[in-house]
Structures are given as C-alpha cells and as structure tokens.
Amino acid sequence: MFRNLAAAGSLVVGAALMLAFGAGTASAHHAFAAEFDANKPVKFEKAVVKKMEWVNPHVWIHIEVPQPDGTNEQWAIEAGTPNVLFRRGFTKEALLPGTVIVVEGYRSKDGSRRANGRDLTLSDGRTLFLGSSGTGAPTEKP
Amino acid sequence: MSLHAAMEWLANTEWSIALHESQYAYAVIESIHVWSLCLFVGFAVLLDLRLVGAIFHDVPVSQMARRVLPWTKVGFLVMVVSGIVLFYAIPLRTYHNVFFRIKAVLLILAGLNAFVFHRGIYAKVSHWDLAVPPRPARMAGLWSLVLWAAIIFSGRLIAYNWFDCSKPQPATVTAIAGCTPDMIDPYQ
Known part of the structure; x- marks a missing residue:
C-alpha cells in the first residue's frame, strides 16, 4: 500500500516538476514569462485602436500599426484586468476605435504579433500603465 | 445548432458579458472555485x-466515509456550481481549450471511479472495514488521488494561451480542441 502511495506521490511531484521547468523559468508562478519575452520589447509610435476587449482575466487592445509601405500591421496588446485598469482611471469606453496611441510592451514568445502592454500614451500626453501587478514583467520593480 | 454556435450565443448573453466584463464578480467566483x-x-x-x-489504519473505513463524505459533498456542490459560472463567463474560448477538454475527460473518469467504488467494493465494506482494504478499494483511492491532481493541473492550465485555436496549431491540438481555420486571428 505504501508502494502505491509512493507511486502516486512521485507521479504528482514529477508532474509538478515538469510544469515548473516547462512553464516558466524567470517567474515561477505567473503568466508573463510563460507567454511573453522580456528581451523583446516593442514600441508603436502611431497605433490606431481598432477595438478594446474589456474582458477578464485580461483586457486586450487591438491596434493597427501603419507601415512604411502604406499597409497596416495588426497587433493585439494584452493589459491587466478590467478591475486594475478601472482603478487607474480607465473604462470600457476609454479607447474608442480610431483613437491614436503610443504603446510599448513585450512581444509574445510564440513570435505572433501579440504583446504584453506596458505603457500607453494618448495624444494629449496622458499615460497609463497597462500591466497587471505581480506578473513578473520586467517593468515592475520588486 | 452546433456546440460552437451555442457557445458563441452563450458568450453574447447579458449575464456572460456582465461576468467577463465585471470588476469584481469574476475574481470572486474564481476564488470561490479554488476555495471549494x-x-x-x-x-x-x-x-x-x-x-x-x-x-488512520485504526479507523473503520465506513466511519471515515461517514464523517468525511458530507464535507466532500458540500465542497463538490459549490465547486461544480462556481465552475459552471466560470465556464459561462468565457464559454467559447473555454470550449475550444485543450486543457479544458482534458479536464472534462478526467472529471468523467474521476466520477466513474467514485461510482464504481461506491457501487462495487464499498457496498461490502462491512467485510473489510478494519482490515487492509482489498485491491479494488486501494486502486480506487489511488486513482482518485492521481485524477484529482491531474484535474487541478489541467484546470490551472486553461488560463494559458499556448494551444489556443486563435493561433496555428499542430494537427493533434487542432483535433483535440476542435479548431477550425477561421478561428485563427490576424496576429500571426
């Protein structure tokens, strides 16, 4: 019986170790390092908001970035929770389609045009920190 | 109506929108789910x-069950209800999530394991109440431990987007998650 228990225990511990090593090294317990790369910062000087998805657990800002050749690149910027943004003075209606913003963040590890948002600046100079707290994102000072 | 379409419809109902846009409710229900x-x-x-x-070798199994099962039932009920509400808050993405589907299968297996145990060897518990539990009972306990650990892992992993249908995925993932090409978003 104890052999059974030991087997179950080692299965669970083994699975936990696999997860710990597979799912993130920089930040052991949070999503930033699992999905985004702190060494790949991105900055968009003239991004045009297409849509803001005001959803749990993360708000997404969909933008179009004009390219030198006249085309537009589509990017999706992840932000904190609706609650966190609301506390910083943001609402569901704060970013209407067509709003021009400057936005910085860190690109997705999978190479797609997704990024974890850090700072957002509106054309009138107002700024907003987009990250949720405790993500382990490099912008957060311990 | 396909299940995909049903989930799409569900996601656009008033309460689902209220939940996924909520300031507090989503986090509170998530916490209740973890607590239960x-x-x-x-x-x-x-x-x-x-x-x-x-x-607890010296405690009869029937007594353990009698004392412990009412609490597991309370926990189970709250857990299932809060889990359904969490699903309802984000139905479409969750329905197409690999980890959610794995979790659903594991939940069914855990349910079968409990059912077989209670209908089977536990019905004769008076014969082995204080003895070394017979092999089917030991296996039921072991399976429950392993399955519930796996269920918790897969539940937590639902939050991660690695295998979401919004990105191009390997054929196995596409098959398990029921992804279709039109679900790939323009961010690749």
Whole structure:
C-alpha cells in the first residue's frame, strides 16, 4: 500500500516538476514569462485602436500599426484586468476605435504579433500603465 | 445548432458579458472555485489515503466515509456550481481549450471511479472495514488521488494561451480542441 502511495506521490511531484521547468523559468508562478519575452520589447509610435476587449482575466487592445509601405500591421496588446485598469482611471469606453496611441510592451514568445502592454500614451500626453501587478514583467520593480 | 454556435450565443448573453466584463464578480467566483476545490479535494484525499492504507489504519473505513463524505459533498456542490459560472463567463474560448477538454475527460473518469467504488467494493465494506482494504478499494483511492491532481493541473492550465485555436496549431491540438481555420486571428 505504501508502494502505491509512493507511486502516486512521485507521479504528482514529477508532474509538478515538469510544469515548473516547462512553464516558466524567470517567474515561477505567473503568466508573463510563460507567454511573453522580456528581451523583446516593442514600441508603436502611431497605433490606431481598432477595438478594446474589456474582458477578464485580461483586457486586450487591438491596434493597427501603419507601415512604411502604406499597409497596416495588426497587433493585439494584452493589459491587466478590467478591475486594475478601472482603478487607474480607465473604462470600457476609454479607447474608442480610431483613437491614436503610443504603446510599448513585450512581444509574445510564440513570435505572433501579440504583446504584453506596458505603457500607453494618448495624444494629449496622458499615460497609463497597462500591466497587471505581480506578473513578473520586467517593468515592475520588486 | 452546433456546440460552437451555442457557445458563441452563450458568450453574447447579458449575464456572460456582465461576468467577463465585471470588476469584481469574476475574481470572486474564481476564488470561490479554488476555495471549494480545497474543501472538496482536502476531504476526498483523507478518504483516499485511508483506502490506499497510508493513514488512520485504526479507523473503520465506513466511519471515515461517514464523517468525511458530507464535507466532500458540500465542497463538490459549490465547486461544480462556481465552475459552471466560470465556464459561462468565457464559454467559447473555454470550449475550444485543450486543457479544458482534458479536464472534462478526467472529471468523467474521476466520477466513474467514485461510482464504481461506491457501487462495487464499498457496498461490502462491512467485510473489510478494519482490515487492509482489498485491491479494488486501494486502486480506487489511488486513482482518485492521481485524477484529482491531474484535474487541478489541467484546470490551472486553461488560463494559458499556448494551444489556443486563435493561433496555428499542430494537427493533434487542432483535433483535440476542435479548431477550425477561421478561428485563427490576424496576429500571426
């Protein structure tokens, strides 16, 4: 019986170790390092908001970035929770389609045009920190 | 109507929108889900460990069950209800999530395991109440421990987007998650 228990225990511990090593090294317990790369910062000087998805657990800002050749690149910027943004003075209606913003963040590890948002600046100079707290994102000072 | 279409419809109902846009409700329900899960698994593990023969050898299995099962039932009920609400808050993405589908299969297996145990060897518990539990009982305890650990892992992993249908995925993932090409978003 104890052999059974030991087997179950080692299965669970083994699975936990696999997860710990597979799912993130920089930040052991949070999503930033699992999905985004702190060494790949991105900055968009003239991004045009297409849509803001005001959803749990993360708000997404969909933008179009004009390219030198006249085309537009589509990017999706992840932000904190609706609650966190609301506390910083943001609402569901704060970013209407067509709003021009400057936005910085860190690109997705999978190479797609997704990024974890850090700072957002509106054309009138107002700024907003987009990250949720405790993500382990490099912008957060311990 | 396909299940995909049903989930799309569900996601656009008033309460689903209210939940996924909510300032507090989503986080509160998530917390309730974790709390009730602790209650359920915490008590279930006691009985499982008794069955595999690790703890409380001198307590009759029937007495363990009688004392522990009411709490596991309370935990289970709250856990299931809060889980359904969490699904309802984000139905479409969750429905197409690999980890959610794995979790659903594991939940069915855990349910079958409990059903077989209670209908089978536990019906004759008076024969082995204080003896070393017979092999089917030990196996039921072991399976419960392993399955519930796996269920918790897969549940937590639902949050990660690695295998979401919004990105191009390997054929196995596409098959398990039921992805279709039109679900790939323009961010690749």
